[in-house]
Amino acid sequence: MIPPCLYNLSSIRVFSVGVNSLGGTIPSHIGSTLPHLRSLDMAYNAFTGLIPSSLSNASELFRIQFQSNNLHGKIPRNLGTLQNLSFLGLFGNQLEAKEADDWSFLTALTNCSKLTVLLIGNNSLSGVLPNSISNVSTDIHTLGFWNNQISGSLPSDIWNLKNLVYLDMSENLLTGNIPASLGNLNALNVLDMSYNYFSGQIPPSMGNISQLNWLSLAANILSGSIPTHLRNCKNLQLLNLSYNQFTGPIPIEILSLSSLSELLDLSHNALHGFLPSEIGSLINVNNLDVSENRLYGEIPDSVGKCVVLVKLNMSGNFFEGIIPTSLANLKGLQFLDLSSNNLSGHVPDYFQIFHSLQFLNLSFNNLEGEVPLGGVFANMSAFSLIGNRKICGGIQELHLPPCSSTQPHGKKHKAAILVAIIAVASGVLGVSLILFFVLLYRTRKTRMRRPSIAAIRTEHVRVSYAELVRATDGFSSANLIGVGSFGSVYKGVMDWDDIKMVAVKILNLQQQGASRSFIAECEALRSIRHRNLVKIITACSSVDFRGNDFKALVLEFMENGSLERWLHPEVNEQCQMRNLNLEQRVSIAIDVASALDYLHHHSPVPIVHCDLKPSNILLDGDMTARVSDFGLAKFLSESANSFSISASLAAIKGSVGYIAPEYGLGSQVSTQGDVYSYGILLLEMFTGRRPTHETFNESLDLHQFVEMAFPTQIMNIVDPQLIREEEYEIIDDIQHRIQECLISVINIGLQCSCKLPKERMHTGDILKKMTAARQILGRV
Numbered sequence: 001m002i003p004p005c006l007y008n009l010s011s012i013r014v015f016s017v018g019v020n021s022l023g024g025t026i027p028s029h030i031g032s033t034l035p036h037l038r039s040l041d042m043a044y045n046a047f048t049g050l051i052p053s054s055l056s057n058a059s060e061l062f063r064i065q066f067q068s069n070n071l072h073g074k075i076p077r078n079l080g081t082l083q084n085l086s087f088l089g090l091f092g093n094q095l096e097a098k099e100a101d102d103w104s105f106l107t108a109l110t111n112c113s114k115l116t117v118l119l120i121g122n123n124s125l126s127g128v129l130p131n132s133i134s135n136v137s138t139d140i141h142t143l144g145f146w147n148n149q150i151s152g153s154l155p156s157d158i159w160n161l162k163n164l165v166y167l168d169m170s171e172n173l174l175t176g177n178i179p180a181s182l183g184n185l186n187a188l189n190v191l192d193m194s195y196n197y198f199s200g201q202i203p204p205s206m207g208n209i210s211q212l213n214w215l216s217l218a219a220n221i222l223s224g225s226i227p228t229h230l231r232n233c234k235n236l237q238l239l240n241l242s243y244n245q246f247t248g249p250i251p252i253e254i255l256s257l258s259s260l261s262e263l264l265d266l267s268h269n270a271l272h273g274f275l276p277s278e279i280g281s282l283i284n285v286n287n288l289d290v291s292e293n294r295l296y297g298e299i300p301d302s303v304g305k306c307v308v309l310v311k312l313n314m315s316g317n318f319f320e321g322i323i324p325t326s327l328a329n330l331k332g333l334q335f336l337d338l339s340s341n342n343l344s345g346h347v348p349d350y351f352q353i354f355h356s357l358q359f360l361n362l363s364f365n366n367l368e369g370e371v372p373l374g375g376v377f378a379n380m381s382a383f384s385l386i387g388n389r390k391i392c393g394g395i396q397e398l399h400l401p402p403c404s405s406t407q408p409h410g411k412k413h414k415a416a417i418l419v420a421i422i423a424v425a426s427g428v429l430g431v432s433l434i435l436f437f438v439l440l441y442r443t444r445k446t447r448m449r450r451p452s453i454a455a456i457r458t459e460h461v462r463v464s465y466a467e468l469v470r471a472t473d474g475f476s477s478a479n480l481i482g483v484g485s486f487g488s489v490y491k492g493v494m495d496w497d498d499i500k501m502v503a504v505k506i507l508n509l510q511q512q513g514a515s516r517s518f519i520a521e522c523e524a525l526r527s528i529r530h531r532n533l534v535k536i537i538t539a540c541s542s543v544d545f546r547g548n549d550f551k552a553l554v555l556e557f558m559e560n561g562s563l564e565r566w567l568h569p570e571v572n573e574q575c576q577m578r579n580l581n582l583e584q585r586v587s588i589a590i591d592v593a594s595a596l597d598y599l600h601h602h603s604p605v606p607i608v609h610c611d612l613k614p615s616n617i618l619l620d621g622d623m624t625a626r627v628s629d630f631g632l633a634k635f636l637s638e639s640a641n642s643f644s645i646s647a648s649l650a651a652i653k654g655s656v657g658y659i660a661p662e663y664g665l666g667s668q669v670s671t672q673g674d675v676y677s678y679g680i681l682l683l684e685m686f687t688g689r690r691p692t693h694e695t696f697n698e699s700l701d702l703h704q705f706v707e708m709a710f711p712t713q714i715m716n717i718v719d720p721q722l723i724r725e726e727e728y729e730i731i732d733d734i735q736h737r738i739q740e741c742l743i744s745v746i747n748i749g750l751q752c753s754c755k756l757p758k759e760r761m762h763t764g765d766i767l768k769k770m771t772a773a774r775q776i777l778g779r780v
Contacts (some may be wrong), residue, residue, distance in 0.1 A: 006644075007033050013565070016041040018065060025049030026071075031057035041061040043089060044736075046070060046712075051090075056081045065114075067119065068092035068736075070712065075120070080108025091144065092740075095123040100130075108131040114139065121146035121168060128152035129174075134160045144168040146192070147772060151175070151483040154193075159184040170216065171772050173765075178217075183208040194218040194240065195768045199226075207232040216240040218265065219768060226266070228253040238262040241269070249273035251292070260285045267291040267313065275319075280305035291337065292316035299338075304329040311335040315361065322360075323348050330354075337361040347391065360660060361622075363387045370394070370403045386621055406410035453482065465542045465550050466491065468504055475506065482562065482615070486518075488633050491557065500559040502537060509549050510689055517552045520629070528603045532595035534558065534618055534628040550774045558618035558626060563588065567614055567685065579721045582776055583736065584623055585666040585685050586745060590770045596678060597763035600671040606636035608669050612677035613658045614684065634669050657691030661755055672757035678766070679703075679752025686746055688719030704751045710750060711743045718742060737776055 001024045002017065012034050023046040028328040030038070031054035040055075043065040050072055055061060056078040062085055071093040079085065086117075088109075097103050107130060109115060115137040128676075133143075134157035146168045154169065157240040164185050174351040182191070183205025183466075191212060198220040206215075207229025215233070218240045225248035226241060230663050236259050254264075255276055261284040272294040280302025282288065288309060296318040303312075304326025312330070315337040322345035323338065330336075341617070343365040351360060352375035360376050364387035371394030376382045377768035380397040392403040471492035472479050474578050482489040487507040494502050507518050522539055529535075540552045580588070590610070599607040610632040618626045632654065654663065658680050660673035680691050683706050690693075691702040709717045748769050751761050 013060075016505040017045070018043040019419050020045055023047060026052055026066075028052045029054055030440045033175045034058060037061055039085075041065040042065045042069070044069075044489040048072070050074075051076055051095075053078055055079065058082075060084060062114070063087040065089040070652070071095060074102050075105040077104045077108045079105060080111045082112060084114055085112040086114050086179060088115065089117070091119045091121040091123065091146075093123050095120065095125065097125040097127055100127060103127065103130045106130055106136075110135045110137075110188075113137050116140055117142040119144040123148055125150055129155065131155045131157060132156050136161070139163055141165040141187070145172065147171040149173055153177075153722075154179055156181050158182070159247060162183065166190045168192045169196070171768060174198060176200075178203055178206075178222075180205045182206065185209060186211065186224075188212055190214040192216045194220070195772060196220050198222060202227050204229045204308070206230060209233060211235060213237045213259075214262075217244070219771070221245055223247070225249075226251050226254060226271075230254060231256060231733045233257070235259055235763045238264075242267040244269055246271055250276060250295075252276050252278045254281050256281050258283060261308075263287040263289075265289040266293070267678065268294055271295060273297075274447050275300055275314075278300045279303055284308060287311040289313040290317070295319065297321075299324050299343075299641040301326040306330065307332070309333055310356075313337040315339040315341070318342055319343060325350075325547070332356055338367070339363040339387075341365055343367060345369075347385070351376055358382060360384075363622075367391055369400065371400065384622055425648065433475060439568065448708075461540050461780060463540050463554060464496075465540060465544055467494075467508075468540060468552055468554075470504070472504055484629060484631075492554075494554075501559070503555045505553040505555060507551040507553075510549060518553070522553070523746045528599070528607065530595055530598045530603075532591045532598070532624070532626055535625040555628070556626075558628075560619035560623060562615050562627065563617040563619060563685075564614035566619070567688065569692065582722055582741070583774070586741070586770065586774045586777060588619070588623070588625040589618070589682055589685060589716060589745065590767065590774060592627060592678065593763060593766045593770055595625075595627040596674055597767055600674070600763050606671070608634045608636065608671055609674050609677075610634060611654045611658075612674055612681060613655050614681065617681075625717070636671070660757070662757060671763070672756065672760050673750050675763065675766070676754075676757075679749045679754075679760070682745065682749030683753065686722065686742065687717050688721065694703055703750065707750055710746060714743055714746060715739060741773050741776045744769065744776065748773070 001058040002022060007027050007030055010033060013036050015034065015037060016039065016406055020582045026042065026047055028050060035058055037058040038060045040063065041063065044067070047069040049071065050073040051066065053076040054629060055064065055076070056710050059082065061082050064085070064087065067089040069092070072095065074097065075090065077097055079088070109118070110132055113588050116139050118136065119142065121144045125145070129150050129152055140160065140161055141163050143164060143166065147170070150172040154174055156179040158179065159181035162185070165187055166189060168190065176198065177200040178198050180203040182312065183203065186209060187591070188209050189211055189212065194216040195218065198217070199222065201224035202217065204227050204728060207227065210232060212233045213235045214240065215236060219242070222244040223246065226246055228251045230236070230239070231253035236257055240253070240263060244263040247398055248271065250266060250271055250273070258281055260282055264282065264285055265287070267289045268291070270293065274297040275290065275295050277300040279300060283305055286308060286313070288306065291313045292315070294317065298321035299314065301324045307329055309330050310332060312333060319341040327348070328350040331354055333354055335358060339361040345367065346369040347362065347367055349372050351357065352372050354375060357376045360383040363553065367385070367388040368390035369392070370379060371385060371391050371397060371557055376766040378395060380395065385391055385398070392401050394400050411648040412447060469475065471494050472490040479491045481489060481491050481503065483546070487505060490504045490506065492502045492504045493500055535556050537554045537556065539554065540550065542550050544550045551638040555719065573634050596609070599609060609627065609630065611629060612627070616627065618628050620626060654677065658677040660676035662670070663673060680702060683702050684690060687706060689702060696702060696705065706717060746764060748761065752766065753758050
């Protein structure tokens with residue numbers, strides 16, 4: 001607390017107590033008792049309460065800094081009477097604007113003709129942004145409204161702010177087109193409108209902003225092609241257009257921007273075509289991401305000219321051919337992801353000498369041959385090669401088959417025989433016989449090749465009861481990896497080229513509803529495709545050796561098991577299971593939110609999962625989360641957002657603790673029910689407490705337990721395993737960001753687990769807010 005007597009020193013002109021651990025409220029009379037105040041800095045503390053309206057009495061005030069506290073309520077309208085006000089920093093509080101009248105402060109600030117900086121991001125401002133924003137001081141150069149819930153469109157008259165250098169409207173709910181008038185803001189250096197709902201195309205006028213060096217439009221629903229006019233932004237250092245719906249090829253003009261040094265991110269769009277060789281012009285770029293598009297052809301050798309690259313992500317495309325040797329020039333790489341393409345050839349040896357390389361992902365390609373042993377390949381957690389069926393050797397932890405020393409010679413021998421035959425044939429029978437032998441060789445080779453898993457899925461291969469018995473060693477308890485409501489899951493080994501390990505889910509048909517669960521899961525899984533959903537390989541509906549009905553699903557095997565086992569390991573697992581750190585938990589939560597958003601809004605038919613809980617979230621080898629168990633899933637009708645269900649016990653779908661409260665009252669199954677389960681899941685992940693913990697009863701549940709501690713006491717209830725003192729006790733700024741991330745995530749959990757469905761968040765908003773929370777953590 002600040003001693004009250006300090007607020008009575010009427011001669012004070014500068015009051016600066018920022019970046020401390022001060023608390024309490026700001027006296028309501030501060031403007032009256034300190035009438036000569038010119039600069040007031042109380043930022044980065046723990047002050048609570050309201051912004052005093054008496055500040056208008058300190059008529060000489062030109063600087064007010066209240067950012068990063070716990071202030072709430074409305075922003076006083078009478079701040080607009082401060083004729084000398086130049087700097088107003090209010091970001092990082094809990095200030096509110098709900099009704100149109102709550103925004104009257106912004107209209108009042110148009111009277112402050114000397115205002116140059118207005119920062120009110122990271123609050124709880126909602127509603128439509130008033131057009132009066134375009135009428136604030138023409139001297140204003142910094143404007144930030146990020147991380148609020150502001151809706152409506154961006155006023156087209158914002159071009160009136162001719163001297164604007166910094167404009168941040170990111171992480172809001174803004175809609176409509178990007179105003180073409182933005183192109184008139186010639187002084188603009190930074191423009192961030194990411195994580196909104198802007199649609200349409202990027203206006204060509206954006207290329208007129210010649211001073212622009214930071215442009216982020218990520219995570220909107222922008223479409224069309226990437227405009228070539230951006231080539232005129234010769235000072236552009238960062239360009240982020242990821243997570244949109246852009247189509248067409250990558251413009252050569254964008255790749256010619258040698259000024260790009262921080263980031264070029266075009267990931268998660270629908271861009272297609274070859275990757276232009278002009279990519280080698282990006283000689284200064286640190287981070288290049290073209291992942292999750294539809295690019296094809298070979299990776300151009302010119303990538304090797306981007307010698308200052310630290311991060312390179314080209315995963316999730318259709319690149320083919322070998323990994324170019326020119327990548328050996330990128331010795332400063334820390335992160336390289338070429339996974340999920342069609343690359344072939346050997347794993348390059350030169351990656352062993354990349355001393356800065358922290359993670360290398362070459363998984364799900366067609367690589368073959370020996371895996372190197374040195375450098376990054378010596379650390380199992382630093383690289384991934386899963387999904388490459390023809391690799392061998394490597395460190396012992398990979399459990400790959402040894403490389404046969406005779407194998408290369410055998411191949412050479414076959415090739416030599418073929419060449420000899422062709423040579424003889426050339427001299428005797430001519431070209432026609434050559435073609436015959438070549439076709440014969442290729443036909444035989446094709447017949448000898450075992451079917452790939454892609455072919456198996458396409459042909460819907462049947463798997464017999466006997467095969468599943470052999471795969472699981474007679475459904476041995478040693479292979480039992482989980483038990484659910486309608487059956488058991490076993491680890492199995494199949495004789496397929498692409499996949500050896502599988503998970504076999506055996507339905508207990510004696511359990512009422514098991515057959516319906518089997519049908520529901522088959523129906524759901526056959527029609528959906530998403531990286532955060534467990535994929536079904538095949539199914540078995542047959543009889544066992546005694547003639548009894550038998551039903552099973554064969555699924556992808558998730559080597560890191562369920563989230564349940566990571567959050568609540570058994571006593572005998574403590575030495576084997578590692579704890580999930582903060583970053584991993586946030587990433588897993590984003591994966592689950594992404595899966596829900598797909599199921600609810602982007603799958604061929606909207607699906608409600610109805611049983612979201614930690615045991616139904618599985619983790620693959622890269623700790624990517626996959627939602628599983630669709631035995632209770634329901635399809636939404638095209639004309640409604642919910643189901644009509646009977647008010648019986650059968651209507652209560654899900655697991656105790658995670659079921660939406662309205663289901664217990666006979667309400668319809670809806671997407672908001674899944675959102676409730678997700679909210680409880682979030683609270684469980686970050687507190688370490690199950691919703692069925694013994695401390696909870698009829699008068700106290702997990703939501704209430706967290707809500708009572710939110711936000712000031714939040715660090716007292718987080719999972720003790722989540723933040724280890726020795727890991728995070730570094731500097732105050734890092735601790736502050738970690739706490740900020742946790743508060744953001746837990747707030748999402750609380751909003752999602754509200755009792756009333758209409759008060760819960762939309763999955764799209766969950767994704768945006770969770771991604772923003774991870775970005776906070778990324779700056780630690």
